[in-house]
Amino acid sequence: MALRKIDHEAVEARLSALDLPQGPSWAAAARRDALERVRAGGLPQRRDEYWRFTRPDSLIQPEPTPAQVLREEGSEIFSGIDRLRIVFRDGVFDPEASDDLAAEGVAIERVAQSGDIHWARDLYGKLEVRGQEPVSRPLAALNTAFATDGLLIRATGKVRRPVALVYLHEQEQSDAILHHVVKVEEGAELTLLETGPAAARFNTVTEVEVADRATFHHVRAQGRDHERRAVTHVFARLGGECVFKCFTLTANGMMTRNEAVIELAGDDAVAHVAGAAVGDGDFHHDDTVFVTHEGRNCESRQVFKKVLRNGATGVFQGKILVRQSAQKTDGYQISQSLLLDGDSQFLAKPELEIYADDVQCSHGSTSGAIDEDAMFYLRSRGVEQSDAQDLLTLAFLAEAIDEIDDRMIAEDLVTQLERWLSRRRR
């Protein structure tokens, strides 16, 4: 095998800018292990196949590039929804601004303040390690080792109010590393919302275990500060007959790499991962998804839509791996981009790797401009050019947004998109 030359200098430079956090004792071993893995495996490099379309430089350099803070006007997203609001300022939990963490059916704790013996010990860094095969994700290992804050969320019943994490960005040089662990117990239901830019540079890992017959909804709206950079990882392991749905809206941001690693371990489970991204200018957005089917008769869907203009870049790397045990798998994957002008680009690598014969798997990927016939139809009925373009753009994104079950949440995201479209014209 051609040996990958590890840039140890870059690794040490990055590590020297970090302090090992004073965490709970139960997490110490996982952290040490993660640090060793970073040292041994190195950080992402430009020549790595897994980083073929995205330059990791700004995500691994020792200090973050400063990002101007954008003062949001108007009301906060999801403010119309009855939710348990938890605030992080530049990656630090703010108890003053947050609601009381006590809620029915769910236990929420800060990692740093959790007791010595903890259920999260079996998950913290553990799902992340499982997600390192067959492709390594060093930025997730770095996160496990150095995360300074994060929550442990355990749902035991049907949680009525969504848990909403609000990430505020206030300092231009902030470098936030958050690590959350979520456990949805058998038959329980939980919705997790995440919004905001978080920091100039944001690295977050969310490890999720969904037990048999449990339901987990995850909706994210990544903040639109133009200069922010983010790398996120979701590692999920699903039990039998459970439902996992994850949706991410990204509007602007200089650099975003969202990785989702989903393992369908039990039978008859459902996993949907979807995303809508709109961006212009320096915007670089990368969705990297890896779905592994182990259990029988599971369904997985990946739906990703990107609207790009002014030289923006959209990346999609999606993989469905069906192991021999996963007979009767139904796997679906679609990635589409709408290029609003000539400078933008869409780079995709939709993969299938299948070892079971009784399966239905398909993937599709398209890229192109707005359909001229549709445009002509609208124009001939008196719709202004720009309105017609907005209408068609929203229609294009609708398939991804339809993946969200909760109508109120979906409407809020559509409002965000409409705002993005109208801002563009000013």
Place this chain on the structure above:
Amino acid sequence: MTVLDTDIREGVDRETVERVQAMAGKYKHGWETDIEMEFAPKGLNTDIVRLISEKNAEPEWMTDWRLKAFERWQQMEEPDWAMIQHPPIDYQEQYYYAKPKSMMEKPKSLDEVDPKLLQTYEKLGIPLKEQMILAGVEGAEEAPAEGRKVAVDAVFDSVSVGTTFQKELAKAGVIFCSISEAIREHPELVKKYLGSVVPIQDNFFATLNSAVFSDGSFVYVPPGVKCPMELSTYFRINAENTGQFERTLIIADKGSYVSYLEGCTAPQRDTAQLHAAVVELVALEDAEIKYSTVQNWYPGDENGKGGIYNFVTKRADCRGDRSKVMWTQVETGSAVTWKYPSCILRGDDSQGEFYSIAITNNWQQADTGTKMIHLGKRTRSRIVSKGISAGHAQNTYRGLVSMHPKAKESRNYTQCDSLLIGDQCGAHTVPYIEVKNNSSRAEHEATTSKVDDDQMFYCQQRGMDEEEAVALIVNGFCKDVLQALPMEFAMEAQQLVAISLEGSVG
């Protein structure tokens, strides 16, 4: 059931049984011809490279070209990104040059030809007249030809043993000869085009080929000429431990057309054999090249022993505006296939097409696909790939569609379908799609499924056994590609589909 019914049913069965038997058990071309061969010493070093060059009576510039490639190759590493696994190849354990001894002098008639060589051609299904020419019989060209004309160039281990219909082709101005002859007779063309599509430093296997290729075919079609017949090359690896490294160069000058067929077979052996070919196509303005391959190298036995390691670099350069290249391949053989026939769509309005059937059974592994690189404006490409995996085989489609910023208003359509037969095999799809302008459109679709139960039931209910039913359904699955093949190959390919899947069910 009446007696009559049974008879008819038995009749059908008998016929099919006979047909399957006629298709000769497992691997039809598994025989080997015991011919006295002239070998160069085993192993690879500059002396061997020089020797090959010397044997072909090459000019100095060619020797230097080879040495440059060899020097480069020594610094290269074997690529490992493909989804294939095989024991490491010992490049020093191979013969890089083997030539039938009877080629030394030209025979006067067929009686003087080494009968074993003739048997070889007969087994390959080459008509008598072509046999005479291939055997190098003097005056054979004047003998009357039978049926439809196909000009044949046969490459036996390392050397081209003869090319048919050269004179008739020459009348049209078409040059069709072995590449070693072209290097001697048409150095200006070879110098200009050799390595211009696949540069010597291109990749590990192409560079190795550049250093040690011993023969291959050369075609030049002059401006405005529609080649009067199909051109064909038959490749055969015969000698043991011999690597075959052929090099094909086809140039279609402005406004010309040529259709080229390629077939390959090898004897059954327990040890794996190496094959690393390079094919370069150049299409100038308004020219069109059709390149069809039926690759049926020995795939190894049902336990994965032996077989050909097939590492091939095939690339077409649509250099002129409105040029067109069409690749069609039926890949049923080889233990390992690593092959990506590609098109560089450089000229405006140029077109590239890729139609592929890859069938892997037993322990075969195929990692194959294409690259469509859109550089010119309004360029179009179409990819249709059908992968069939049975037994313990692994079948991967790997492809790239790249639309450069300047390739305005370009189009691509890709369809990759995989079929799985049995639960021990794998089918994989690894497409790369890069769109860098918004007036272009790229569409990619892929599906993976198994042979439909309803279709199986329908066929079996009408008296087919399981194996026949699978063969029929698979042929239907491949129809889009089979239709793109020239007639001569379409029939052979359909039978191959059936043979390749033998023993895959039940």
